[in-house]
Amino acid sequence: MNAECKKYREQIAKGLFEDLEPAQTEAVEAHLRHCSDCAEQRILLLSTLSELRSLEEAPPPRHFYVYEDRGRSAFWNLFRQTSLLWRAVAGATLAVLLLLGGAAASNLQMRVDEGVVTLGFGKLSTQPEINPEQLKAEVLRAAQNQLLESRGEWMAQVRQEISQSEIALTQKQQDRLKLALDRMEGRFNDRIADEGAILEAKLNDSAVHIYRTLSRERQEQLALLNDRIDLLSVKGRIQGSQTEALMATVLQMADLRTGAR
Amino acid sequence: MEKALSGTVIAAGSEASADEERVWIQASQRGEAAAFNHLVIQWEQAIYNLCLRMLGNADEAAEVCQESFLAAFKNIRRFRRDARFSTWLYRIASNRCLTRLKRRPREQHFSLESESLGLPSRDRLSGAQHQEELVLRRERRERVGHALQKLSPDQRAVVVLKIYREQKFEEIAAALNAPVSTVKSRFYSSLEVLKRQLGHLSPSL
Numbered sequence: 001m002n003a004e005c006k007k008y009r010e011q012i013a014k015g016l017f018e019d020l021e022p023a024q025t026e027a028v029e030a031h032l033r034h035c036s037d038c039a040e041q042r043i044l045l046l047s048t049l050s051e052l053r054s055l056e057e058a059p060p061p062r063h064f065y066v067y068e069d070r071g072r073s074a075f076w077n078l079f080r081q082t083s084l085l086w087r088a089v090a091g092a093t094l095a096v097l098l099l100l101g102g103a104a105a106s107n108l109q110m111r112v113d114e115g116v117v118t119l120g121f122g123k124l125s126t127q128p129e130i131n132p133e134q135l136k137a138e139v140l141r142a143a144q145n146q147l148l149e150s151r152g153e154w155m156a157q158v159r160q161e162i163s164q165s166e167i168a169l170t171q172k173q174q175d176r177l178k179l180a181l182d183r184m185e186g187r188f189n190d191r192i193a194d195e196g197a198i199l200e201a202k203l204n205d206s207a208v209h210i211y212r213t214l215s216r217e218r219q220e221q222l223a224l225l226n227d228r229i230d231l232l233s234v235k236g237r238i239q240g241s242q243t244e245a246l247m248a249t250v251l252q253m254a255d256l257r258t259g260a261r
Numbered sequence: 262m263e264k265a266l267s268g269t270v271i272a273a274g275s276e277a278s279a280d281e282e283r284v285w286i287q288a289s290q291r292g293e294a295a296a297f298n299h300l301v302i303q304w305e306q307a308i309y310n311l312c313l314r315m316l317g318n319a320d321e322a323a324e325v326c327q328e329s330f331l332a333a334f335k336n337i338r339r340f341r342r343d344a345r346f347s348t349w350l351y352r353i354a355s356n357r358c359l360t361r362l363k364r365r366p367r368e369q370h371f372s373l374e375s376e377s378l379g380l381p382s383r384d385r386l387s388g389a390q391h392q393e394e395l396v397l398r399r400e401r402r403e404r405v406g407h408a409l410q411k412l413s414p415d416q417r418a419v420v421v422l423k424i425y426r427e428q429k430f431e432e433i434a435a436a437l438n439a440p441v442s443t444v445k446s447r448f449y450s451s452l453e454v455l456k457r458q459l460g461h462l463s464p465s466l
């Protein structure tokens with residue numbers, strides 16, 4: 001088989017199935033007119049197709065009917081017959097109702113505490129009470145101690161620099177300087193203590209006031225939330241029992257609309 | 262009439278118009294099994310023979326044919342009405358056959374014997390000429406059966422859809438979810454294999 005025959009041999013079958021361009025078909029026919037080998041191949045192909053097509057159609061042994069599932073409820077059949085959009089609406093409605101009913105049945109509790117939402121089932125554990133006065137006193141004490149410490153360091157530094165000074169002081173001058181520094185330190189300590197007391201007095205009322213205000217508002221909000229959840233729970237129970245009727249109504253409306261088109 | 266049908270009597274074997282088929286398809290998409298069974302009547306011979314030629318076993322072909330119609334009824338809403346219903350059915354049936362074939366051991370017997378085909382009763386009538394014709398037919402079926410067995414499942418699917426169901430290459434590609442070029446390549450290479458098995462220079466041609 002030469003190269004030309006090889007090229008046309010591949011196209012013989014395509015020509016039998018009209019899978020060639022008209023120009024290609026003419027070229028193949030022209031080649032077959034003067035190439036006996038390729039013409040023989042075409043005859044073999046035709047006989048092959050004839051053998052294949054001689055296989056008779058067998059009658060089916062029985063009918064292959066499908067049967068409706070009579071176990072399904074009319075509700076389910078109605079559901080299947082509606083459009084996808086209405087089925088999605090019905091499904092979403094059912095999901096919302098189930099969610100509300102589930103939340104009510106499981107006694108879902110919610111608490112908002114300083115911007116943090118806490119969800120739980122049953123009564124949520126309360127956080128330990130904070131004694132604001134004790135906390136304030138500790139904070140003030142810590143601030144006072146820090147001030148005393150920093151002043152003390154400063155005084156120590158001053159004394160050290162004076163002692164290292166090259167100025168020659170008499171004993172009397174040194175004693176007077178030491179006394180002055182002691183008095184200065186004493187006045188600093190008294191001043192810190194006075195300022196701490198004043199600050200404590202000022203913060204006392206305001207901290208308690210703020211805490212009490214926040215506590216009261218939080219309790220009011222929690223009470224409101226509990227009321228709303230109780231209300232939803234009741235509604236959920238009522239609506240849960242009417243779920244199928246509601247779904248049936250929605251689906252019947254859909255059926256009427258699709259039928260009206 | 263069978264319990265599956267209600268109301269209208271189906272005339273088996275009669276050709277349905279395109280309009281009738283469209284009406285049945287629409288009713289089937291509303292869940293009406295009786296309407297779908299009209300379509301079953303129209304297409305069961307084609308689907309059964311498709312399965313038979315692919316699987317080579319009558320019992321298995323009947324089983325897959327039933328599965329195919331059940332799957333078609335269950336998924337009838339997915340059928341796009343701008344496509345051909347026959348192509349859609351062939352797709353379902355051929356894919357089910359391919360799944361079966363690929364699970365089957367290669368040594369399993371592939372036969373198109375007349376007994377398994379359940380041929381019409383005229384084949385069993387006596388008479389010397391008919392006997393001779395019966396023998397010739399049986400021999401031909403065996404040859405064709407053996408030749409088809411030489412093909413891979415994918416090749417066999419293409420050949421059956423092209424030769425016996427007269428589908429276009431594009432329709433076969435859609436049914437088998439393969440590129441058109443792949444389908445053509447499989448088909449023409451299959452013809453070469455079949456030619457070696459079945460080809461002859463008979464003077465009758």
